[in-house]
Amino acid sequence: MKDTVRKFMPLDPIDMEHFEGWLEAMAQKGLFFERTWALGIVFRRGKPAPVRYRLDPAGNLWGQENRDYCRALGWEYGGNVGKYFDLYVNRDPEAPELHTDPVVQSYALEQVTKRAKRTCILLTIFSLAMLVLIFLPFFLLSAPILYQLVENPVGGNLLYLVLEILSTSVTIRAYLSFFRLRRRLREGEPPRRDGSWKSVARRQRAVSWIVLALCILYLGSLFVTSSRGWEGQLEGLDKPVPTLSLAELEGNPSLEPLVDGRWVDGQDRNNYVYFNCTPVAPEQYEITQWLTDGGDYEPHLVTRWYRLFLPFLATPLLDELVYQYTQHYCFPEEYDVEEVSLPGFDRAVLATNTEYPGQRLFLQKGNVVVYLSYSGNQDLTSRPELLEELTAFQN
Known part of the structure; x- marks a missing residue:
């Protein structure tokens, strides 16, 4: 058996009464203070004994006369404890206290x-x-x-x-x-x-x-x-994602994915998905789709999809998304923003661009919040079945 035991300090030495009581209780169990270490106290094993421990302000009794007086009373210097105190030890239960006058001791502190x-x-x-x-x-x-x-x-x-x-x-x-x-x-x-x-x-x-x-x-x-977290190109993706298909929304078979040079590391970033995970929103997707007819028409759809761990954050999150992506309160002329009624959804907010063809749709169903940013000639609210599939997604 080892001669020493290391223990974490369950009490701060500034709590003098309780700290002294703890050291004395350890002595009753045969563990005697030897020194401090980074996280607590090193005790030396021995025969249980009624040892007294007293804390005194560091340096207060360091004078030769004071040390001789303490030794005469049976009090030995045990070491420094914490940033405020020195520790004194007395193994004689009959010896007088280190401080016999409480008022004088209060002045010493x-x-x-x-x-x-x-x-x-x-x-x-x-x-x-x-x-x-x-x-x-x-x-x-x-x-x-x-x-x-x-x-x-x-x-x-x-x-x-x-x-x-x-x-x-x-x-x-x-x-x-x-x-x-x-x-x-x-x-x-x-x-x-x-x-x-x-x-x-x-x-x-x-x-x-x-x-x-x-x-x-x-x-x-x-x-x-x-x-x-992961990311990947939509084409050939082997993982399910909550996608509102832009091709299906457009309903034009002549449209093809737009590849205009946004290829990074061999990936088509125009048709791409990012997945992220946080404790508050363990499922987050950002999905970009961009099509072209080979001419001037290039519909574009960005989907931001959140499943929240804390459902009560869904409504304020939707409000923040509306504010963040329309700036309606700063530039009210840029979008026409209105609450719309869509069957199966707790909330739906539609923002229509007043200058260019396009819509921004914000949806909430339970703990799922979706933001859709669409640039094209179609109406996002005309295909409610696609929207329901989007919010009903289960990974």
Whole structure:
């Protein structure tokens, strides 16, 4: 059996009472503080004993006279713990306390209190700044749901917000515990070193496990979303895609796919499909179709198709798509925008270009949202059966 054991710190040393209580409980189990390490404490195994541990501001008792006095009382310097404290150890249960006057001890914590207050202020400012940075795009962007949630590859902002709230709450709780202790000391009440540290440690462990699970979820979503994306040419594609066939919409057999030089790496990007996956929208397609009659008529159709994991985002996403792709509120003369009634759909918005032949149709059915941008002579709403097939697509 190894002589030493490494344990994560379930408590912040700034929470003095509970941290000291935890160390003493470890000694009762035969684990004695030896030193700190990057993530916690190194304990040395031994026979269980009622060892006392006390935290004192770092450097406060470093004078030779103070050290001699502490040794005379049976208190030995154990090492530095955290950024605020030195640890003192006493193995004699009958020896007097390191501090016998609570009021005097409260004055000894004055410098730590000032530094702790500055840390809390900076932590609060940092947290507020991060919240502003996370939420600011929702006020500045014209389509925050589309860009920040639906098309965000990992949903990192929301996850970071949850992690920030959890970690900050744990830290603030520890600092508040320290401030309460100092207030009681100034009132003449001695520290309480009972078993209450257990409930605090359980809460902090729970938060730590939640943070770990969220980090794993974040990395997992990053891997899944990056690995599931694909793209390919429509001709000869061996995967089903939610396509409204432009050739079928036009109904003109003389039309052929337009190949006008948009070939990249041997792929016809005029007739192409992109698939993307995010946690909020696990299925996203962008499909481009372009036909020509060999003359002046070249109908063009772009389909953006979204299946949302959170159905309640479907309506606001449709509204953002309407705003984003018509700019109706900025240039109302460019499109005639109207809500239309199409059987089988929860919502349908049709935008007709006032200068050129073409339409933009926005559809919602359940958690599926579709945007169609069409340039041609046909009417998108004249073929409702094709639209129903589009929204009923199942991969």
